[in-house]
Amino acid sequence: MPAPPRFAAFLLPLITCACLEPPALDELSAPLADLGGVDTWGPLDGTPIPSFPDDDTGPPSSNPGDDGDGDGDGGAPADPALAQLRLTEVLVDPPGKDGGADSPEFIELRNIGTEPVILDGLRIDARSWPVLDASALGLVGVSLDPQALLVVQRWASDADPALAALHVIDAATFVGFLHSGGLRNADGLVTVGAASAVADELVYGAEPEDRPDAWIGDPVPSPGSARSMCRAAASDLDHDDASDWSDCAPSPGHVSSEPAKAPVEPPPIPPGAVQIVEVSANPPGPASEEKYYEFIELVNLSNVEVELSGCRIGDAPTHDAPGVDPLEYLAGDGGCDSPTCLAPGARALIVGDSYAGPIGPIGLALVLATDDSTIADGGLTNTEPVVLWGPNNAVISSYRLWSDPAGDPLPSDEQPLHRVDPAAADEAQSWISAPPTPGE
Structure with a gap:
């Protein structure tokens, strides 16, 4: 830490007379944090990406490499166009084993703007996934065209790491990761945007303890096994309430054409039934x-x-x-x-x-x-x-x-x-x- 200016004159003789060798760089460097070891996988060029610890649910500054400038990876400030991202579909309970080779959980985003979105500063916080950023998903240097989709998939930790490789189908970019923690079915929360600003959120199931301030009214009812929560294709306006959402058949990479409708809750279970x-x-x-x-x-x-x-x-x-x-x-x-x-x-x-x-x-x-x-x-x-x-x-x-x-x-x-x-x-x-x- 630099000395305050008022001490500069006092320190100058000491500095000029000192003949000590400067300490080695590794003596000044703090030890690297142990990020845990659940899964690793590589992007297309084979460069390994760190795995996530199972309990990685900390604040933005807990992300590896985050320097607090809002980009999540220690680089330039996040692209303001990240505010154009909207959640369009979330599947929390796929049929069969959640995260199985043929049954990944996923969230889908769409760029509703008229300009491409540079994804370097992307941050996704979906309970109980680890907090994800562009580096973790292999999205550094990737941009999302206007009206294009980004699908983020989660496989269980025993799945084939090759499933998580980035690939593009038509106007949809698919990325993924392997992790033992799946999306919560009963009291879920998904937020997307940059580390310093949320672009969109979804609250579903039971009321969470720490819902986003922007969300209005009751959560979206969980749709049950093998059904997604979808935003209608024409719903670019974001009301941050359950009226934006309805249950639908899973369709990753394809925006639902179904009109938004009021969520239908299952009838209550009669007492003693x-x-x-x-x-x-x-x-x-x-x-x-x-x-x-x-x-x-x-x-x-x-x-x-x-x-x-x-x-x-x-x-x-x-x-x-x-x-x-x-x-x-x-x-x-x-x-x-x-x-x-x-x-x-x-x-x-x-x-x-x-x-x-x-x-x-x-x-x-x-x-x-x-x-x-x-x-x-x-x-x-x-x-x-x-x-x-x-x-x-x-x-x-x-x-x-x-x-x-x-x-x-x-x-x-x-x-x-x-x-x-x-x-x-x-x-x-x-x-x-x-x-x-x-x-x-």
């Missing part, structure tokens, strides 16, 4: 492995179809406890058109997305998975409750919300607990230990 009837919190095997075999079974006791998209599962009596997980379609059939719908009398299993138990021999049960490797906060325990939450944070059904959840009956014999009468209240006397019957 869906019940937790079986909980396997202590399956056979070593404790370190049992969480991959845990499951929860639901049944629809009503005479109407119920939509489970937007529901979440947790192991605590509060809806905002750590580990409360959104549910995604994994397998099976609930007996109605929507992949997350449950017909009257039908059953559904809830598992972690690393579930290692039987999937095939489970009858006609619908199988829903959490968005991480286990159910709730690191898996279930013998005395923790289980709560199924609706999209409005109402309790749909519960297990072990007792006055003494540590009391009997306990799953200490490595068998699930079953509700003796599916319509019975959640009380200790309503549960017994018995062999597992998932899907039956």
Whole structure:
């Protein structure tokens, strides 16, 4: 740090008399931060791009190389034309495995302006993706023509890195990355622009704790599995509210021609319609492995179809406890058109997305998975409750919300607990230990 001017005369003799060798450059340099090591991939020229740490959700200045000038990569200030970018489509819950080779999550942007947009200063913050910039996506030096599209795709960390290479199809530029963290299904938030200014945002699902100041009114309802949220092709005006958006079939690289319409929320689940009837919190095997075999079974006791998209599962009596997980379609059939719908009398299993138990021999049960490797906060325990939450944070059904959840009956014999009468209240006397019957 330079000395203040008033000390310059005092320091000059010391400087002129000093005969010391200057310190080596590497002695003055701070050690490089450890960015973590999840995935790496290379752009077309083979130059490696740093991988993202799983928890990279920090402020703009946390981006590697960000010097605070708004460009996100330590270079020249961001192109003001980045303000021309608009979100046009977001797919948070593709069919099959989220981030699988044939089922990437994606967000799509369009340049609605009349001039090209230089993407060097681009910044994308989409929960729970890492914060992305042009350097990370291989977009430095790339511009987006007027009315052209940019599609950013996320594959799981075990996918082929070649999938993430930049390529152009017609007027759409596709880029991607590999990462273990997927877009949130239940309470999502996407912002795009430069590090110093947001060009567009989308709030969907449940109300997030830190929504953008510009967003007006309620979030856009999550459309459910295999459906996108789309902005209509003619909707260049940005109202920053749910009226800009509707659900649609996924069409990355093609702007939807469907007119914007008011989002349709699924009908609420009637009280008592869906019940937790079986909980396997202590399956056979070593404790370190049992969480991959845990499951929860639901049944629809009503005479109407119920939509489970937007529901979440947790192991605590509060809806905002750590580990409360959104549910995604994994397998099976609930007996109605929507992949997350449950017909009257039908059953559904809830598992972690690393579930290692039987999937095939489970009858006609619908199988829903959490968005991480286990159910709730690191898996279930013998005395923790289980709560199924609706999209409005109402309790749909519960297990072990007792006055003494540590009391009997306990799953200490490595068998699930079953509700003796599916319509019975959640009380200790309503549960017994018995062999597992998932899907039956």
